[in-house]
Amino acid sequence: MSENDVSKGFKPKHQRLVLVTLALVALIGAGLLASWGLRNQANYFYLPDQFVAAPPPVGQAIRLGGMVAEGSIKTLGDGVTVSFVVTDQKEARVPVLYTGILPDLFVENSGVVADGSMDAKGVFVADNLLAKHDENYVPKELEEMSQHQAAKMVEETTMGLE
Amino acid sequence: MLAELGLAALWLCAALALLQLLGGALAQREATGELAALVRPAAIVQGVLAMFAFAMLLWVFAVTDLSVKLVATNSHSMKPLIFKLSGAWGNHEGSMLLWVTVMAMAGALIALIEKRLPEKTMQATLASQGFVALGFYAFLLLSSNPFERLPIPAIEGQGLNPLLQDIGLAFHPPTLYFGYVGLSVAFSFAVGALLTRQVTPEFARVMRPWVLGAWVFLTLGITAGSYWAYYELGWGGWWFWDPVENASLMPWLAATALLHSASVLAARDALRTWTIMLGVVAFSMSMLGTFLVRSGILTSVHAFAVDPERGSFILFLLILYIGGALAVFGLRAGSVTEGTRFKAWSREGALVFNNVMLSAILGIVLLGTLYPLLTEAFDVRVSVGPPYFNPVGAIFVVPMLLVMAVGPLLRWRGDSWERLKMPILVIAAILIVLAAAVYFLGDMSVLAWIGLTLAGGLAVASFLPLRGRNLRRVPIATWGMVCAHFGIAVALFGMASESAFTQEKLAAVSPGATEQLSDWNITLESVDPVAGPNWTALEAKLLVSRGNEKPVIVAPQSRNFWAPPQETTESALLTRWDGQLYAVVGNQAEDGRWQLRLWWKPFVTFIWYGGLLIAFGGVLAIIGRVKTDLKRRVVKRAIAQRRSFEEAA
Numbered sequence: 105m106s107e108n109d110v111s112k113g114f115k116p117k118h119q120r121l122v123l124v125t126l127a128l129v130a131l132i133g134a135g136l137l138a139s140w141g142l143r144n145q146a147n148y149f150y151l152p153d154q155f156v157a158a159p160p161p162v163g164q165a166i167r168l169g170g171m172v173a174e175g176s177i178k179t180l181g182d183g184v185t186v187s188f189v190v191t192d193q194k195e196a197r198v199p200v201l202y203t204g205i206l207p208d209l210f211v212e213n214s215g216v217v218a219d220g221s222m223d224a225k226g227v228f229v230a231d232n233l234l235a236k237h238d239e240n241y242v243p244k245e246l247e248e249m250s251q252h253q254a255a256k257m258v259e260e261t262t263m264g265l266e
Numbered sequence: 267m268l269a270e271l272g273l274a275a276l277w278l279c280a281a282l283a284l285l286q287l288l289g290g291a292l293a294q295r296e297a298t299g300e301l302a303a304l305v306r307p308a309a310i311v312q313g314v315l316a317m318f319a320f321a322m323l324l325w326v327f328a329v330t331d332l333s334v335k336l337v338a339t340n341s342h343s344m345k346p347l348i349f350k351l352s353g354a355w356g357n358h359e360g361s362m363l364l365w366v367t368v369m370a371m372a373g374a375l376i377a378l379i380e381k382r383l384p385e386k387t388m389q390a391t392l393a394s395q396g397f398v399a400l401g402f403y404a405f406l407l408l409s410s411n412p413f414e415r416l417p418i419p420a421i422e423g424q425g426l427n428p429l430l431q432d433i434g435l436a437f438h439p440p441t442l443y444f445g446y447v448g449l450s451v452a453f454s455f456a457v458g459a460l461l462t463r464q465v466t467p468e469f470a471r472v473m474r475p476w477v478l479g480a481w482v483f484l485t486l487g488i489t490a491g492s493y494w495a496y497y498e499l500g501w502g503g504w505w506f507w508d509p510v511e512n513a514s515l516m517p518w519l520a521a522t523a524l525l526h527s528a529s530v531l532a533a534r535d536a537l538r539t540w541t542i543m544l545g546v547v548a549f550s551m552s553m554l555g556t557f558l559v560r561s562g563i564l565t566s567v568h569a570f571a572v573d574p575e576r577g578s579f580i581l582f583l584l585i586l587y588i589g590g591a592l593a594v595f596g597l598r599a600g601s602v603t604e605g606t607r608f609k610a611w612s613r614e615g616a617l618v619f620n621n622v623m624l625s626a627i628l629g630i631v632l633l634g635t636l637y638p639l640l641t642e643a644f645d646v647r648v649s650v651g652p653p654y655f656n657p658v659g660a661i662f663v664v665p666m667l668l669v670m671a672v673g674p675l676l677r678w679r680g681d682s683w684e685r686l687k688m689p690i691l692v693i694a695a696i697l698i699v700l701a702a703a704v705y706f707l708g709d710m711s712v713l714a715w716i717g718l719t720l721a722g723g724l725a726v727a728s729f730l731p732l733r734g735r736n737l738r739r740v741p742i743a744t745w746g747m748v749c750a751h752f753g754i755a756v757a758l759f760g761m762a763s764e765s766a767f768t769q770e771k772l773a774a775v776s777p778g779a780t781e782q783l784s785d786w787n788i789t790l791e792s793v794d795p796v797a798g799p800n801w802t803a804l805e806a807k808l809l810v811s812r813g814n815e816k817p818v819i820v821a822p823q824s825r826n827f828w829a830p831p832q833e834t835t836e837s838a839l840l841t842r843w844d845g846q847l848y849a850v851v852g853n854q855a856e857d858g859r860w861q862l863r864l865w866w867k868p869f870v871t872f873i874w875y876g877g878l879l880i881a882f883g884g885v886l887a888i889i890g891r892v893k894t895d896l897k898r899r900v901v902k903r904a905i906a907q908r909r910s911f912e913e914a915a
Contacts (some may be wrong), residue, residue: 119607123540127622134626137658145654146637151646183855184863185775204772205500205835205852205863212709219651226905232501 105197150254152196162222202230269334269413272322275315280403282312283396290393305392306377314375320367323412327354333613336412338420344800352436359412361439368447382472384464384672398450401583409579438494440485442514446552448480449517456545457591460598465538470531475888479527481521482884488514489877500850502836504873507655512635513555516628520548523624526617534678535613536605538747546591553584607681623666630658660713667720670751671727689730697723711768717762724755743890750883757876763869774859784866786847788813793860801827802815806851822851846870
């Protein structure tokens with residue numbers, strides 16, 4: 105394979121041009137494919153009020169996000185199916201059914217995102233629950249208590265100074 | 267006191283980074299500058315001081331100094347020491363300090379040992395490194411000071427999120443940061459080479475160990491992160507296409523492309539501009555990853571230590587560096603002359619194909635990750651998950667893997683079809699036979715079918731480059747490539763097998779009852795309370811066996827941590843050579859039965875073994891490259907010596 109042979113097809117400038125064109129074609133192809141995929145495969149995210157106002161078509165995969173309503177978590181007879189209500193803490197309430205083990209941070213009055221779809225009865229059947237976990241997670245009571253303690257400490261330490 | 271020393275060290279670091287930037291920049295104008303001579307020492311001292319600052323942070327965490335705000339909000343005196351220390355970087359401020367520390371150490375290392383490039387290129391590189399570091403120092407000192415004191419020391423720390431109190435997590439973020447920082451070094455080399463118009467094979471050789479190192483750490487980080495999510499989150503899944511996962515995958519894709527194109531540049535002096543471009547892209551992806559993870563702009567199940575306000579600072583840095591680098595690229599790229607030419611049917615051609623496919627996959631992951639942000643601007647909220655990423659990604663992954671099977675067999679510059687007819691036909695035959703065999707194995711998704719077939723073909727193909735060679739003479743770097751490519755096949759096999767053959771059972775079980783799953787018998791013996799150092803738990807004892815095996819106890823737990831109060835499920839895994847049994851215990855129903863979720867996942871472990879093999883391949887490649895470089899250096903020195911000797915004579 106001689107040097108001549110290698111350069112037969114391409115003039116000096118051409119190789120770069122060909123490479124750039126190929127890369128662009130592939131990337132544009134990827135971009136088009138991605139936008140097509142995104143239009144068809146993205147899960148739309150619903151808040152409870154949107155869900156109530158304009159329910160998604162039955163069976164379409166969506167995500168529902170909101171708060172778990174207080175006192176709504178119930179375990180059904182089979183022992184593994186849980187029903188609860190997702191709310192926006194106003195009027196909107198969406199009943200949800202989930203079969204599986206509840207995630208760690210799934211508690212009442214806490215945020216939850218449910219993957220799934222609506223069934224014919226208007227119940228949201230979740231395949232997966234995501235409860236957000238956050239490093240700076242501080243329960244309300246504890247936060248208030250430490251502030252209270254801090255205030256008390258300031259009071260105690262500054263008392264004799266005046 | 268110690269915290270203040272750490273803070274002072276950080277300010278000094280920032281000043282040194284500024285000096286490094288100015289000195290390196292001025293050196294480009296004058297023939298010799300006095301400041302220019304300070305660039306290398308500044309980088310070295312900066313590295314030492316940053317290490318000192320980080321050591322101070324570790325110290326205040328080790329002794330749980332509750333007058334430091336970061337300790338009070340993230341630690342607890344009752345935690346085991348290892349988690350006290352890992353808590354130092356398990357939060358926003360600490361992790362950013364870790365980032366700059368590693369970065370400064372990397373800068374110090376290149377200032378200390380790298381002598382192969384022209385001095386001006388080195389100074390430009392270090393100036394760029396200083397510039398990037400300066401931004402992060404500003405970020406730390408102005409908006410996230412890790413050494414901030416509380417006006418009144420806290421009585422007790424608030425503890426670390428129990429999910430983070432895990433040995434895997436202690437080492438997961440640092441690994442990823444090492445990867446990100448390695449890419450920042452590659453970026454600086456690229457900027458330095460571009461500014462001084464020295465885009466040479468020598469530049470690629472100097473940059474390559476850094477890219478390989480970054481790539482090894484990213485591989486390990488992703489592998490560890492995936493395993494952590496798998497056993498800690500208790501959903502039985504190992505990859506969720508979550509924004510935070512994508513944030514680590516995107517730099518990995520870019521780094522994979524970069525290390526292959528750097529090989530072409532080093533060996534054949536081709537793909538000059540492309541390599542530079544990838545250097546910029548790879549670091550942009552690490553910055554974007556940091557931004558996505560740190561800003562909490564995307565909802566993620568992995569998002570810890572999130573702060574939207576700080577996000578804007580990182581976004582500013584991102585725009586500054588990437589915009590700057592792209593501007594330099596636009597101005598200078600035209601002056602980089604074309605490299606050596608090659609035929610399409612050659613090693614270079616295959617590597618270009620690999621690069622284009624990787625870039626396409628990167629584009630797809632990037633678009634999918636950012637799409638929710640775009641639509642949110644129009645007040646539509648979407649989430650993008652496996653239904654998008656899996657099929658759309660596969661369209662580019664499959665051809666890439668096919669070319670990966672053949673590419674290493676090709677010669678540089680150009681090759682003939684005749685020479686490769688045999689191996690290619692062998693690979694094709696294996697693929698066809700496997701495809702047919704797997705098809706009759708059972709009902710599975712198309713992707714799992716393709717995955718199993720490709721994995722088998724690739725596993726054989728990855729060893730073909732060794733065919734007909736004296737194995738003792740094969741360079742270490744080639745062994746590295748074989749190992750990494752084989753690792754891809756192994757991981758792919760694990761992924762496809764997990765997807766095709768996993769069996770799942772969810773049941774409410776009373777103590778004493780037995781469940782069947784695949785060929786396993788699982789008996790719930792009892793559920794008892796147990797206690798750990800900072801948690802109590804309900805532990806289920808499951809007696810599991812299959813066939814004539816002796817029964818083994820696996821014990822999933824439902825843990826209650828008290829600082830901060832939080833419940834976690836600890837899955838229990840039973841590993842066999844051919845898969846894993848995965849058990850999770852849930853709540854107790856009113857009638858006294860316990861929720862059990864059980865999976866049998868055949869060969870799932872191969873996913874992470876594959877990841878480890880890939881990383882080990884990278885390590886072999888580094889060893890091989892560094893060894894050759896050292897040899898070359900010795901030869902050069904010998905030639906120089908002989909020359910001076912001859913001149914003297």
